[in-house]
Amino acid sequence: TPQKNPAAAGKNDRFSSAGFILAAIGSSVGLGNMWKFPYITGKYGGAAFFLLFIVCLIVIGLPVLLAELAIGRAGRGSAATSFVKAGGSKIFGRLGLLQIIAPFLILTFYVIVAGWTLHYAVQSFSGHLYSNTDFSGQFSGFIGGYMPIVWQVIAIAITGFVVVKGISGGIEKFNKILIPGMIILLIVMMIRAVTLPGAGEGVAFFLKPDFSKLTTESALVALGHAFFSLSLGMGILLTYGAYVDKRQSLGAATIAIGAGDLIYAFVAGLIIFPTTASFGIASDSGPSLVFIALPAAFSAMPFGAFFGGIFFILLAIAALTSAVSLLEVPVSFAMDRWGWSRMKSVLIISVLVLLVGLPSALSFGIVPAFTHMGSKNFFDWLDFIASNILLPVGGLITTLFAGYFWKNAAEAAGLKSAWFRVWLFTLRYIAPILVVLVLLHTTGVIRF
Numbered sequence: 001t002p003q004k005n006p007a008a009a010g011k012n013d014r015f016s017s018a019g020f021i022l023a024a025i026g027s028s029v030g031l032g033n034m035w036k037f038p039y040i041t042g043k044y045g046g047a048a049f050f051l052l053f054i055v056c057l058i059v060i061g062l063p064v065l066l067a068e069l070a071i072g073r074a075g076r077g078s079a080a081t082s083f084v085k086a087g088g089s090k091i092f093g094r095l096g097l098l099q100i101i102a103p104f105l106i107l108t109f110y111v112i113v114a115g116w117t118l119h120y121a122v123q124s125f126s127g128h129l130y131s132n133t134d135f136s137g138q139f140s141g142f143i144g145g146y147m148p149i150v151w152q153v154i155a156i157a158i159t160g161f162v163v164v165k166g167i168s169g170g171i172e173k174f175n176k177i178l179i180p181g182m183i184i185l186l187i188v189m190m191i192r193a194v195t196l197p198g199a200g201e202g203v204a205f206f207l208k209p210d211f212s213k214l215t216t217e218s219a220l221v222a223l224g225h226a227f228f229s230l231s232l233g234m235g236i237l238l239t240y241g242a243y244v245d246k247r248q249s250l251g252a253a254t255i256a257i258g259a260g261d262l263i264y265a266f267v268a269g270l271i272i273f274p275t276t277a278s279f280g281i282a283s284d285s286g287p288s289l290v291f292i293a294l295p296a297a298f299s300a301m302p303f304g305a306f307f308g309g310i311f312f313i314l315l316a317i318a319a320l321t322s323a324v325s326l327l328e329v330p331v332s333f334a335m336d337r338w339g340w341s342r343m344k345s346v347l348i349i350s351v352l353v354l355l356v357g358l359p360s361a362l363s364f365g366i367v368p369a370f371t372h373m374g375s376k377n378f379f380d381w382l383d384f385i386a387s388n389i390l391l392p393v394g395g396l397i398t399t400l401f402a403g404y405f406w407k408n409a410a411e412a413a414g415l416k417s418a419w420f421r422v423w424l425f426t427l428r429y430i431a432p433i434l435v436v437l438v439l440l441h442t443t444g445v446i447r448f
């Protein structure tokens with residue numbers, strides 16, 4: 001029976017209004033913005049892709065984001081239980097379980113990459129990173145060893161330590177300190193990047209659209225990334241919504257969160273592309289871009305160890321504020337559904353995150369069984385299943401619920417009638433169709 005625990009999700013611990021927006025921005029700004037966004041932008045058409053991403057974010061992303069927040073606040077439960085408490089049928093409560101499992105799975109590998117960024121920050125500040133310029137060898141040597149497990153444990157410990165302190169005393173405080181710090185570091189890095197010799201070429205690549213490069217595929221990638229980047233379909237905003245005061249305007253919060261995510265991606269582009277252009281690095285060099293290509297650039301610039309260290313701290317902050325939001329989802333579920341205390345939930349789930357994550361941490365060479373599993377390693381399989389299947393399916397459940405099965409949608413979202421009709425139309429027709437297309441495309445069912 002739900003609600004055994006008086007301290008459970010949404011019961012009395014609340015976000016302040018600014019704290020909520022910062023925490024939601026902290027969740028949406030993550031490795032996706034600095035690590036994934038630049039290389040897919042490089043690959044799928046630079047500025048033209050960026051414009052497409054903006055359109056997807058505004059037209060599809062924001063309406064779904066608002067739906068998640070509204071369901072969470074109306075239900076005041078966890079991602080799964082809120083569907084039922086907000087007035088849905090039991091079936092949605094069951095389907096909602098997917099939005100508990102998905103963030104758990106993502107968290108298992110997300111903290112590993114968060115650990116890598118911490119390791120790289122230390123290595124950069126200490127100068128060790130630059131003592132040998134074979135950056136590719138250094139990276140594969142590091143991720144192919146046992147050290148990442150140590151950093152994984154550290155990253156989980158930090159995440160658990162924040163979540164155990166609850167919403168206002170933990171998650172909100174953490175984001176209130178780190179997000180302003182992150183903005184300062186981001187500006188420092190942007191100024192450094194755009195003043196590098198030859199930076200202009202990178203800025204032009206990022207800001208001058210060439211629409212001939214756009215394909216149906218880039219459109220689907222842009223939409224998928226808008227979902228990932230806003231942390232949709234993962235129960236996160238459903239969970240955070242449960243802790244939002246009922247007087248707060250969800251429409252305004254949605255716009256603030258979307259703007260925060262977009263501005264961060266924009267500035268990240270102004271850091272990565274000028275830097276890669278200045279040092280003649282291919283901007284589409286893939287996921288290894290930030291761990292292999294950028295250290296090469298840092299090693300060649302004055303005070304590079306310092307700027308490199310700052311860059312990896314930025315990545316670490318972005319990753320940890322997202323990790324905190326991922327952990328809160330299963331934690332709030334355990335509290336709400338099983339009546340566990342916050343402490344017990346955080347401890348048990350963190351240990352599980354560590355254990356389930358071990359095969360991912362060991363998938364880069366050291367354990368062949370995890371390294372070679374068909375076309376991918378364990379880590380990439382988990383990422384693929386979570387990001388490309390569970391996340392769109394989760395988003396679909398939310399849109400269908402809010403669009404077709406939820407009687408109190410208008411009131412809960414707090415929209416005026418004209419906006420409500422636009423919102424409902426998007427949730428009913430546009431978002432589900434496009435999300436299904438993304439799903440079919442990323443799973444290889446349809447090809448272009």
Ligand code: PHE
Pocket residue numbers: 027028029030031032033103106228229230231232234236322326
């Ligand atoms: N939005 C985060 C990012 O851009 C990642 C994330 C995805 C976090 C899904 C939680 C859920 O990196």
